[in-house]
Amino acid sequence: MTENASRFREFKMPDVGEGLTEAEILKWYVQPGDTVTDGQVVCEVETAKAAVELPIPYDGVVHELRFPEGTTVDVGQVIISVDVAPGTASGEASGETTGGAASGEAPAAPAPAAQASAEEAPKGRTPVLVGYGVAETSTRRRPRKTTAPAAQVPVQQAAAALQGELNGNGTGAGGGGLNGSRALADIPPGALGPRPLAKPPVRKLAKDLGVDLAQVRPTGPDGIITRDDVRAVVAAPAPETAPAPAGPEPVGEVLPPVAPGQSGARETRIPVKGVxxxxxxxxxxxxxxxxxxxxxxxxxxxxxxxxxxxxxxxxxxxxxxxxxxxxxxxxxxxxxxxxxxxxxxxxxxxxxxxxxxxxxxxxxxxxxxxxxxxxxxxxxxxxxxxxxxxxxxxxxxxxxxxxxxxxxxxxxxxxxxxxxxxxxxxxxxxxxxxxxxxxxxxxxxxxxxxxxxxxxxxxxxxxxxxxxxxxxxxxxxxxxxxxxxxxxxxxxxxxxx
CATH class of the missing domain: 3.30.559.10 (Chloramphenicol acetyltransferase-like domain)
Structure with missing residues (x-):
């Protein structure tokens, strides 16, 4: 494990200014698998003072980019790792086998099923585990588990069944009806199936206004979403929600999202960072x-x-x-x-x-x-x-x-x-x-x-x-x-x- 770890060199975000604490990654010039040389510029970062290009101090192959473009990274955090000894397979130096045989013994021939599974894996080297180098295990892949998709009721049938329940005629999925105590507008979003019912012009309107049809309450016949339903979502005030779990704060958003040149957005939030x-x-x-x-x-x-x-x-x-x-x-x-x-x-x-x-x-x-x-x-x-x-x-x-x-x-x-x-x-x-x-x-x-x-x-x-x-x-x-x-x-x- 120590030998594998020594192959990977980590490059940390430097203090490119005087006393700066963070920088934003503007652009990566390399991707995993690219060959780099000592002094080659691998990315451009923006500090509170200027945009600066960062050279890598190693020769090798890019193993991992730790942060995507647009991320603000603290000085001292690892941003990229480089494999300085590419092509070195795990276990070569120690002579270990992957079949459990003693040192010096030939590994047993794999069973036909195992051999077929092993042939599915990439040849030449074993899969790389992020942060741990090359895994010291067999290249056989675990068989995939397949599960039958859950039976789904067609959207039209679900709408008709739920409509019958609302009308109190006993034809709903649960029977008995609701004696007219509920209106179709009370149907919770997504209750009518995975794809909301809406005509093409209404779908285009929702797309232009940035409205998710799955979150719209239908008022049209048979649970169909109308233009007024979409506009009501845009005009309605944002509902109060419970506090979200602690986590990274969003860097910016448009409320509500809207296509360029379209109306509907009342606020635009611009992240303030860098300069x-x-x-x-x-x-x-x-x-x-x-x-x-x-x-x-x-x-x-x-x-x-x-x-x-x-x-x-x-x-x-x-x-x-x-x-x-x-x-x-x-x-x-x-x-x-x-x-x-x-x-x-x-x-x-x-x-x-x-x-x-x-x-x-x-x-x-x-x-x-x-x-x-x-x-x-x-x-x-x-x-x-x-x-x-x-x-x-x-x-x-x-x-x-x-x-x-x-x-x-x-x-x-x-x-x-x-x-x-x-x-x-x-x-x-x-x-x-x-x-x-x-x-x-x-x-x-x-x-x-x-x-x-x-x-x-x-x-x-x-x-x-x-x-x-x-x-x-x-x-x-x-x-x-x-x-x-x-x-x-x-x-x-x-x-x-």
């Missing part, structure tokens, strides 16, 4: 631990927009994406240099303000798995072309769902661009561990006083939320005013450096 679960917990923690203050400034950004168009044709920026976000990020970095106290964090344990002398610039990115905030490390040291390349790569990787946990750690200040959705501004919630976040609103043509005349100008609004424990109103206002001043007069990118 969305982590984001929800982080935002609640941030909102109730850091005293948020938000300030706004609206200004003319026309000159910056003109500069963006000029930079798009600059040979030094060829191959990188140039957009307003690039110059907004550069303006923020200059404003941080002028107001270093804005780039800090709060140490609750020591009751200290920790001022950062580097800027890991976070960019909030909407992805199919939820909102994530990867950051550009040491953004303060990058040239404009380097910053443009870093921002472009950060956003593209995030949208592909390939952002690593390391890329989302250590952020110091964040930009969230709500303007891409046409939103003018907002009150963003701080990214946990940071002291400030800048919301960029939509850039729109508006009437604006320019050089003493009202003209159509490109205008936007910035919203800055900050932690009032370490940033007072003066510091927050000066920082926000500096960012706006740079974007209104982009030449300050040169004069203020």
């Amino acid at each position: 969305r679960k982590a984001t929800a917990a982080a935002m609640v923690g941030s909102a109730f631990t850091a005293p948020h203050v938000t300030e706004f400034v609206t200004f003319d950004i026309s000159r910056t927009m003109k500069l963006v168009e000029e930079l798009k044709t600059d040979p030094d920026l060829a191959g990188v994406r140039v957009n307003p976000l690039l110059l907004i990020a550069r303006a923020l970095l200059v404003a941080v240099r002028r107001n270093p106290g804005i780039n800090a964090s709060w140490d609750e344990a020591n009751q200290e303000i920790v001022q950062k002398h580097y800027v890991n610039l976070g960019i909030a990115a909407a992805t199919p798995r939820g909102l994530i905030v990867p950051n550009v490390k040491d953004a303060q040291d990058k040239t404009l072309p380097e910053l443009a390349a870093a921002l472009g790569e950060l956003v593209s990787v995030a949208r592909e769902g390939k952002t690593t946990p390391a890329a989302m750690q250590g952020g110091t200040i964040t930009i969230t661009n709500v303007g891409v959705f046409g939103i003018d501004s907002g009150t963003p919630i701080l990214n946990p561990g940071e002291s400030a976040i800048l919301a960029v609103g939509a850039i729109k043509l508006r009437p604006w006083v320019h050089k003493g005349k009202v003209k159509p100008r490109q205008v936007t609004t910035l919203g800055l939320s900050f932690d009032h424990r370490l940033i007072d109103g003066e510091l927050g206002s000066r920082f926000l005013a500096d960012v706006a001043a740079i974007l209104e007069q982009p030449k300050k990118l040169i004069t203020w450096v």
Whole structure:
């Protein structure tokens, strides 16, 4: 048994992030029986921070996948086992026989019936018992037991018999009748046989509304289910049921289930896990631990927009994406240099303000798995072309769902661009561990006083939320005013450096 057990190596869910406790299996790239090599990616998992591909550290054949796709697994649980010595039959090393003969003796010839039964089993190796390796027994299969199906009364006969009982004519299965004390609508679901009576249009309606006909009480003649019976199930409130035995909770459901494009569903339950679960917990923690203050400034950004168009044709920026976000990020970095106290964090344990002398610039990115905030490390040291390349790569990787946990750690200040959705501004919630976040609103043509005349100008609004424990109103206002001043007069990118 020990020898067999040593053949199978188990791979446990690793902590692919920093201090993470669970991960969801998104996709298996292998199946039992597939050959794998050391370093081969076998699955993709999603943690609270990102989607990560896991390589297997063994050579061999996949023996078992312990969890299906979509399952959330705790760190440390075995997710896959690999047979590292495939083809090794049980009992080869010990010389044991399966017929009970002593070592060195030839096994007795099996009886004809036993031989026929043994021939039904797969040749080459004995069946594998999950968790125990190859069984050390004969390959003969136990004869199957066959039982005659229980006699069933045709549905129409059952309906007629039960109808007679309800009418009190003594023709029911139990005789005697019920003297009309019961109505056909009181027939319990499934009493008329294994297949409920319903016409094809009614069956289609039930299918579209996600109704199980076996659970519908018939009111039509001869126990036939009508359209009104099906609609009554959808409209009826959910019945109270006794508490179910303890067990795993469902991850999500649609009540009632309904085909796409059809009406009838009143609620949709969406499981919150992975990135969305982590984001929800982080935002609640941030909102109730850091005293948020938000300030706004609206200004003319026309000159910056003109500069963006000029930079798009600059040979030094060829191959990188140039957009307003690039110059907004550069303006923020200059404003941080002028107001270093804005780039800090709060140490609750020591009751200290920790001022950062580097800027890991976070960019909030909407992805199919939820909102994530990867950051550009040491953004303060990058040239404009380097910053443009870093921002472009950060956003593209995030949208592909390939952002690593390391890329989302250590952020110091964040930009969230709500303007891409046409939103003018907002009150963003701080990214946990940071002291400030800048919301960029939509850039729109508006009437604006320019050089003493009202003209159509490109205008936007910035919203800055900050932690009032370490940033007072003066510091927050000066920082926000500096960012706006740079974007209104982009030449300050040169004069203020």
